[in-house]
Amino acid sequence: MIAVFTALYPEAEPLLLELRRRGIQMKRLPSGSLTAWRSKDDRYMLAVTGSGEIAAAIATAQLLTQFPADFAVNFGTAAGSDPAASCFRICKITEETTGRDFYPGMVWAAPFAERALVTVPHPAAAPAGTVSPSLPCLTDMEGAGFFQAAARFLSTDKIVLLKAVSDAGETAALTPDRLRAICAAVAAGVTDCLTGLSEAVDAYRAEEETIEEPALMAKAEADLNGSEAMRLRLHRILCWQALSGEDLRKLVRKLYEDGSLPAGSKKKGKEVLEQLERDIL
Amino acid sequence: MNGTFFEPAFRYVYVEDRAAGLPQTRRILAKLPQAHVIPIRHYKDVFNRSRQDITAQSRSLALILADEPDPRVYPGAPVCQNFGNDAFYYTSTVMNCVYDCEYCYLKGMYPSANLVIFTDQSRTFAEVDRLLARGPVYLCISYDTDLAAIEPLTGFLREWYAFAQDRPGLTIEIRTKCANQALLSTLPVLSDVIWAFTLSPEKVAQRFEKKAPELERRLAAARYAASRHIPLRLCFDPMLRFPGWEEEYRKLAQMVRDELDPEQVRDISIGTFRISTQYLGQMRARQPESPLAQYPYTVCGGVASYGAKSAEMTAYMAGLLDGWMSRDRMFFWNEREE
Numbered sequence: 274m275i276a277v278f279t280a281l282y283p284e285a286e287p288l289l290l291e292l293r294r295r296g297i298q299m300k301r302l303p304s305g306s307l308t309a310w311r312s313k314d315d316r317y318m319l320a321v322t323g324s325g326e327i328a329a330a331i332a333t334a335q336l337l338t339q340f341p342a343d344f345a346v347n348f349g350t351a352a353g354s355d356p357a358a359s360c361f362r363i364c365k366i367t368e369e370t371t372g373r374d375f376y377p378g379m380v381w382a383a384p385f386a387e388r389a390l391v392t393v394p395h396p397a398a399a400p401a402g403t404v405s406p407s408l409p410c411l412t413d414m415e416g417a418g419f420f421q422a423a424a425r426f427l428s429t430d431k432i433v434l435l436k437a438v439s440d441a442g443e444t445a446a447l448t449p450d451r452l453r454a455i456c457a458a459v460a461a462g463v464t465d466c467l468t469g470l471s472e473a474v475d476a477y478r479a480e481e482e483t484i485e486e487p488a489l490m491a492k493a494e495a496d497l498n499g500s501e502a503m504r505l506r507l508h509r510i511l512c513w514q515a516l517s518g519e520d521l522r523k524l525v526r527k528l529y530e531d532g533s534l535p536a537g538s539k540k541k542g543k544e545v546l547e548q549l550e551r552d553i554l
Numbered sequence: 555m556n557g558t559f560f561e562p563a564f565r566y567v568y569v570e571d572r573a574a575g576l577p578q579t580r581r582i583l584a585k586l587p588q589a590h591v592i593p594i595r596h597y598k599d600v601f602n603r604s605r606q607d608i609t610a611q612s613r614s615l616a617l618i619l620a621d622e623p624d625p626r627v628y629p630g631a632p633v634c635q636n637f638g639n640d641a642f643y644y645t646s647t648v649m650n651c652v653y654d655c656e657y658c659y660l661k662g663m664y665p666s667a668n669l670v671i672f673t674d675q676s677r678t679f680a681e682v683d684r685l686l687a688r689g690p691v692y693l694c695i696s697y698d699t700d701l702a703a704i705e706p707l708t709g710f711l712r713e714w715y716a717f718a719q720d721r722p723g724l725t726i727e728i729r730t731k732c733a734n735q736a737l738l739s740t741l742p743v744l745s746d747v748i749w750a751f752t753l754s755p756e757k758v759a760q761r762f763e764k765k766a767p768e769l770e771r772r773l774a775a776a777r778y779a780a781s782r783h784i785p786l787r788l789c790f791d792p793m794l795r796f797p798g799w800e801e802e803y804r805k806l807a808q809m810v811r812d813e814l815d816p817e818q819v820r821d822i823s824i825g826t827f828r829i830s831t832q833y834l835g836q837m838r839a840r841q842p843e844s845p846l847a848q849y850p851y852t853v854c855g856g857v858a859s860y861g862a863k864s865a866e867m868t869a870y871m872a873g874l875l876d877g878w879m880s881r882d883r884m885f886f887w888n889e890r891e892e
Contacts, residue, residue: 364566364592376592376600378607379566380614382559387590405593428607473559477610509850516845517797554795554850554863 275317275470276342278333279456280324280415282308283449284349287457288319291464307335316471318342326368326392326418333422343474344381344431345423348463350439350452351390351411352397358458361388361411363434365404368417369393375420378430381473383466390436392417396444411436433470435463490515493525496535499542507546514553524553560614563652568594568668573621578673582619585707589617596620601649601666608840611667612654618670625681626672630694633828633857635791635887637821639692639725643685647672647710648699653731656762657792657846660698662833669699671708679717682724690723702732711741718747729789731763733771735778743784748820750787751776753810755802758794762846769806773813780818788814791825791887793867794846795860800870807874816879824868825887828859 279285289299289310299310299319309320318340322332329347337345355361362385366375369391379387388411389404397412404410416434423432437459440447490511494504515521528534528545536542567589573579574593583591594600597620630642649670650660661667672678685691695701695714705711711728718726725746738749753776754762756769767775780786788810793803827846829837837847852861860867868886875884 364590365594374595374599376568376594376603378611379616380560380607380610382561387592389592405591407591408593424605428605428610429603430607430610469559476559506850509848512848513845513850516843516848519797550850 274315274340274342275344275346275467275474276336276340277317277319277346277348277467278322278329278336278415278419279319279347280322280329280349281449281452282321283453284456285319285321286453287460288348288463290457291460292317292319295464295468307332309336311340317467322415322419325414326394328418329415330418330422333419334425337423337426342427344433344470345419345427346467346470347416347419347423347432347434348456349413349415349436350447350455351413351416351436352440352442352444353388353411353436353438354409354441355388355411355438357438357440358455360435360437360459360462361385363388363390363411363416363436365389365408366416366420366434367391367404373417375417375424376429377420377432377434378428380430381433381470383433383435383469384462385435385466388436390416390434396447397442411438412442433466435466489522489525493528493534497542497545498536499539499546503539503542503546507549510549510554560610563615564589564617565614566590566592566616568592568597568600568616568618570594570597570618570620573619573673576621576673578675579619579621581709582617582671582673582707586617594618597670601664601668601670603665606666608661608665608667615650615652616668618668619673620670621674622672622677625677627678627681627685627693633830633887634694634697635823635825635885636692637727637823637885639690641685641689641691642694643682643691644694644697645678645682646698647675647678647695648701648704648708651699652703653700653766654764655731655766656764656841656844657794657827659829659833661840662829662836663698669704671704673708675710675713679713682717683721686721686723690725692725692727694727694729696727696729700730700732702728702730702734702737705732705734705737711737715742715744715747719744727787731766731772733767733775735775738775738779738782738784743782745785748785748787749776749779750789750823751779752789752791753806754790754794755799755806757798757802758796762794769809773809777813780814783818785820786818787821787823788819789823789825790871791823792827793825793871794827795849795863795867796845799867803871804874807871810875811878819879819883821883821885822875822879823885823887824871826860826864826867828857828864828887831856831858834858 298313302309311318320336322329362383364387391412439455533545597618626646636642727748729750731752759769841847851858
């Protein structure tokens with residue numbers, strides 16, 4: 274599941290509309306302390322956190338506790354000197370109040386240029402400038418809080434921040450309609466990115482080799498009648514066999530057919546284990 | 555998995571503030587014009603982040619360019635072969651490897667798959683000079699990486715050759731799976747700089763060394779090195795145990811016997827897979843689907859290995875090479891050396 278977090282409803286609404294336009298039905302979660310929607314196929318979740326670092330961190334932690342996600346994405350507006358309604362991927366976050374830096378992983382492809390982000394505790398009166406000549410900065414109020422909370426649940430390589438430029442520090446001009454319009458302008462691109470992440474999750478899962486017959490293994494391990502160390506050793510032998518492409522079902526069936534399992538005692542279980550190691554390792 | 559899900563390798567280069575001004579850093583960056591540079595305070599801020607996804611990172615390596623105030627020369631570890639040398643050291647001017655070998659201890663040793671390059675080698679050279687003042691030094695410079703594989707980017711091997719050529723008493727080993735014959739053709743030949751090619755059966759190379767050159771190309775590179783009289787070592791290390799391992803290693807030995815003249819090979823190294831239990835624990839957690847990580851190893855003295863089977867495996871491999879190379883030029887790692 275891709276969990277998306279925005280600070281304000283006007284930032285979330287264009288994404289909701291874009292997802293719906295693409296046939297993805299987002300259903301509002303039962304009312305509670307969190308305003309959130311979940312797609313019927315469980316691929317996407319969208320939550321409104323409220324503005325500020327603490328609100329973002331609390332909502333992120335709350336949602337990820339309830340709903341384990343494959344990716345956490347923070348989407349929203351930020352101040353910057355780039356043209357309004359241009360969207361960027363954040364490669365470095367600086368928390369202004371502490372001076373700490375955070376680095377989201379940049380492993381997954383995203384169709385946006387990169388910017389650094391400075392998270393400040395108050396609306397920015399001016400853009401933050403640049404980290405280096407090649408890396409201009411944006412300013413927001415949530416990024417660092419979101420990242421720190423999400424990193425408790427997910428690999429830092431599965432945390433993505435996307436920011437659309439709303440203004441160059443003229444906060445008075447930022448109305449809900451203005452934010453909505455800016456986010457609507459980038460919603461299609463952001464949704465493409467979310468779809469790409471969701472497809473990557475599918476492909477990743479399909480590629481993972483899984484050990485078949487977990488119930489069969491569990492039964493054999495229990496029937497060994499041994500210590501936890503013996504059970505773990507048998508588990509590793511069976512895992513290695515399965516992952517090496519050997520026929521696990523055949524091997525376990527043979528153990529039952531020749532009377533090795535169930536082992537009547539711990540001593541017998543130890544003998545079975547030793548024989549198995551001699552035979553196949 | 556479709557590569558388009560991932561950013562291309564070295565699309566992002568993190569550069570430490572103190573490394574940014576170094577000419578070596580600028581030289582590397584000039585070779586990566588498409589890269590996006592992200593300034594960082596210290597390489598550990600990125601490399602040592604908690605909860606990194608090493609599997610995903612290995613599909614899209616980032617580069618970290620750093621500067622280390624301390625020399626990166628260390629005494630050789632007990633699990634490493636010293637080839638009869640007492641003053642056995644290794645350097646670690648690059649951390650991690652572009653090849654993604656499933657059994658590699660680096661997967662258990664580092665919290666990240668990203669590549670760290672300490673761009674200025676001068677302090678390391680100075681430390682080696684201090685060691686040489688005490689006596690001969692045997693130095694492995696390509697342990698925690700494959701320097702040959704990234705030579706076009708770093709130029710480090712050329713720096714080592716320049717350093718080594720007027721330092722009697724210094725013997726260097728370059729351990730590699732790289733098959734870049736063009737590189738071998740342009741480096742000088744020094745009698746104390748040994749190229750050590752790691753050779754694995756084709757089946758192992760295909761399954762467990764996915765990003766490394768295939769066996770045939772490695773053998774061709776070794777043959778080319780031999781033709782240039784480059785001191786050559788063949789490493790059958792780590793030998794892996796899997797269903798049908800005997801036949802696969804028999805085929806490997808036969809290929810080596812067919813393709814290389816033993817008189818052009820300085821020595822060979824034979825050793826079975828072994829790893830510290832701490833690293834193995836990390837590998838198992840990070841690669842739950844890996845048969846190599848999940849094998850029920852025998853643990854002794856903090857090292858996981860095939861136990862008594864190690865001796866059987868090394869003896870088998872040595873037997874396959876008997877008559878082609880004399881035993882006095884074969885070096886073994888086994889449990890007794892631990």
